[in-house]
Structure formats: C-alpha cells, structure tokens
Amino acid sequence: MAKDIVLAFSGGLDTSFCVPYLQERGWNVHTVFADTGGVDAEERKFIEDRAAELGVTSHVTIDGGPAIWDEFVKPFVWAGEGYQSQYPLLVSDRYLIVDAALKRCAELGTRAIAHGCTGMGNDQVRFDLAVKAQGDYEIIAPIREIQKEHTEVRAYEQAYLEERGFGVRAKQKAYTINENLLGLTMSGGEIDRFEAPGEGAVGWCKTRKDWPSDALEVAVTFEHGEAVALNGEPMSGPEMLAQLNASFAEYGVGRGVYTGDTTIGLKGRIIYEAPGLIALLTAHRALEETVLTKQQNRFKPEIARKWVELVYEGFWHDPLKLDLEAFLASSQEMVSGVVVLRTDGAVVNAVSVSSPHILNAKGATYAQSADWGVEEAEGFIKLFGMSSTLYAQVNRGEG
Numbered sequence: 001m002a003k004d005i006v007l008a009f010s011g012g013l014d015t016s017f018c019v020p021y022l023q024e025r026g027w028n029v030h031t032v033f034a035d036t037g038g039v040d041a042e043e044r045k046f047i048e049d050r051a052a053e054l055g056v057t058s059h060v061t062i063d064g065g066p067a068i069w070d071e072f073v074k075p076f077v078w079a080g081e082g083y084q085s086q087y088p089l090l091v092s093d094r095y096l097i098v099d100a101a102l103k104r105c106a107e108l109g110t111r112a113i114a115h116g117c118t119g120m121g122n123d124q125v126r127f128d129l130a131v132k133a134q135g136d137y138e139i140i141a142p143i144r145e146i147q148k149e150h151t152e153v154r155a156y157e158q159a160y161l162e163e164r165g166f167g168v169r170a171k172q173k174a175y176t177i178n179e180n181l182l183g184l185t186m187s188g189g190e191i192d193r194f195e196a197p198g199e200g201a202v203g204w205c206k207t208r209k210d211w212p213s214d215a216l217e218v219a220v221t222f223e224h225g226e227a228v229a230l231n232g233e234p235m236s237g238p239e240m241l242a243q244l245n246a247s248f249a250e251y252g253v254g255r256g257v258y259t260g261d262t263t264i265g266l267k268g269r270i271i272y273e274a275p276g277l278i279a280l281l282t283a284h285r286a287l288e289e290t291v292l293t294k295q296q297n298r299f300k301p302e303i304a305r306k307w308v309e310l311v312y313e314g315f316w317h318d319p320l321k322l323d324l325e326a327f328l329a330s331s332q333e334m335v336s337g338v339v340v341l342r343t344d345g346a347v348v349n350a351v352s353v354s355s356p357h358i359l360n361a362k363g364a365t366y367a368q369s370a371d372w373g374v375e376e377a378e379g380f381i382k383l384f385g386m387s388s389t390l391y392a393q394v395n396r397g398e399g
Contacts, residue, residue, distance in 0.1 A: 002028045005112040008101045009033050011047035014116035014143055017157040019054040020164055021142045028057040034100035036064035036093035037181025062100040068093050068181055069237035077284050078225050078328040079304035083312045087258050088274045093180040094123055095316040098130040112138045119144040122263045125314040133317035181241055183274030191269055203273045204249040211251050211345040219340045220283040225332030244276030251345045254278035263313045279348050283339040286350030291334045291357040303327050
C-alpha cells in the first residue's frame, strides 16, 4: 500500500524530477509550493499546472510572504550584514518552505518529507537541519540519491523526465534559478566554471542600455528599525519589498556575481539580484549610523556576522540565533526616521536622513565648529594617545 510523502515543490527541474522518481518507488506524492514571492500569477499557475501534469496526489500553495518578512527580513535588515560581507542570504526562504511542508505533513498524518536539494550544495543542510529540529521525520532527497550513480545529474534528470513525456523549460536546461520575495539567484553553466556570465544569465535587473534616463528617488520610513512606509504611504513589509524590487531592478541595482565559502566546504559561485533588499539595507544603515552610539556601531557588526553565519549554515532553530535576535531588537529602539534613497543606475545611495534621534551636538559640527577650546583638545589628544606615545619614547631611548 502506497505511503504519503510531502515534497517541497517549485516546478523547476529538480523538484519536477522528484515526483515520478518518488512515485515509482511507491509513494503518494503531495506537493507544497510555499510562495515566498518573486513569482507572478502566471508563474504560480505554471507551478500548479506542472504539479497536475506530473500526476501528484495533491498540491497546495501557501502564501509565505508575511512569514518571510517577519521572520527573516526584519532581523536581517537589523543585522545589516551580508554573508562574507556580500551575499544577502536570498536562500533564507528555505526555512519557511520547510515549515509549510511540515504543516502539510501534519494535515496528512505522515512523517515523510522530501526535497529536491543536491548533495553538492548548502540547501540540503538547511532543509535537513530545519526538519530535524522540529521532530522525527523520514527525509528523502532523490537528487542526492541519484548522484551515487550519475555524475551529470542535470542531464540525467532532464532525460528521465523527457523519457516519461514531461518537457523541460529551455532556461532550466542552462541554469538553476531560484526566485523569491528576497531576490533571485542563478547558477550553472559558465557561472559554475568561473567564467563571465552569458547573455542569458539575466534575471530581474535591467542592463545598462535599458536603464531609465532620469534618476530614481524614494523615501523609506522606519519605526524601531522596521520599514513601514514608502514615499509617505504606509504599506505591509512584503508589499514594500516587492515594490522596491520592481523600482530598483529597472536601474540594475542589487546585482552581483559572488563566490563564497559554502557550508560543505566547496567554493560556490552564483549571480544574485536583490534590488529591494539592497535598497532597504542601504537606507537602514544610513539611519543607524546617525542614531546609534559609536560603541553600538562598532560592536553590532560582530553580532550581525554571527547571526548571518547561523542562518546561512542551517542553524535557523539554534537557541543562539534567538539570543542574538534579542540583542538586535534591543538595538533598534531609537532607529526611527526617514531616509531618501537615490540611484542613477547600479548603485543606490542614501542622500538624506531625518530623525528626532540623530546624535547631533548642539554646539559642534565635525571639522567645522566646536564648543571646546584648544587646551581641551590638546589634553584629550595627549591622554588618548598616551600608550602609543610612551612606546615610541621608550623605544627611542627617550623614556
């Protein structure tokens, strides 16, 4: 008698392959698409139709936008750091996908879950650890299994599907593409070979020849570190991020080619596009720089880097992550104000900041005016540099 299994499903090559593979091994496959943004209505329908075409037992689509904003975007923007100071953690929707799949497992009364992660990447770590942290489940990863026998995995998957009468999108033959509310990543082909990306390796971001001629300016309002309004109009987090993605992608903002140290030890190279998230990070950092103390601004990146490492490496449910988030939340008490962002293309800058909490000294402006005298300045410099000055004097034989 066939058993039920829940498959985290995106309609791409890997998860499409998983359906007949599991079916042929006696499973009733129930697919779950956690819509964490980045797909339009047409693509969402394609995913649902793809599941039906593959003959799944059931398919459900879950709206993951609010969860990804509250559980990832807010603390990530508070942290303000990319992985290895660059990559904006666009894969973090994986944890919300696991939650949606496990919820479906509970509805069906099964403890079996499947995913389309490969044995060469980081996502397998994120999926497996997120599942293990929430209970005792049987985890099946078909792509990992076929790697034991096939070295050209994508070619094998494509042939496997085509032999069973299922077509494969042309773009999926060349690249692995992941899209969500956070942004887009692309790997495969010449990208994996550390070569210049080809003409087809383009996602949301427009190329230079297609940028608008007029500059773009937008105002982002923050309350306690969370973006709550765009150009004075209050809106939900997911709605704002989607709008920022659309606006800044027109100017090519947020695109990068990134090589990183992966969890499993390989060098991973991808193209990423995160126009809205990069815009939010730029605005938030500009506001923080004006309202936090020097000690906060110095120390906070240490906490941020550790939080980012935990999220990147699969430790979404580790208690330390929650401990660090408590610190990050505390640091945002005075991070309220309005930041104006501007781009002429490729790069976004914060051009103005307004907040009642800016740490301005009433009688002084850096390098312009001061309400202290020469003696006070000279005394400060003498005491501040005492240790270095003594070292120089002693080792010159003057001490």
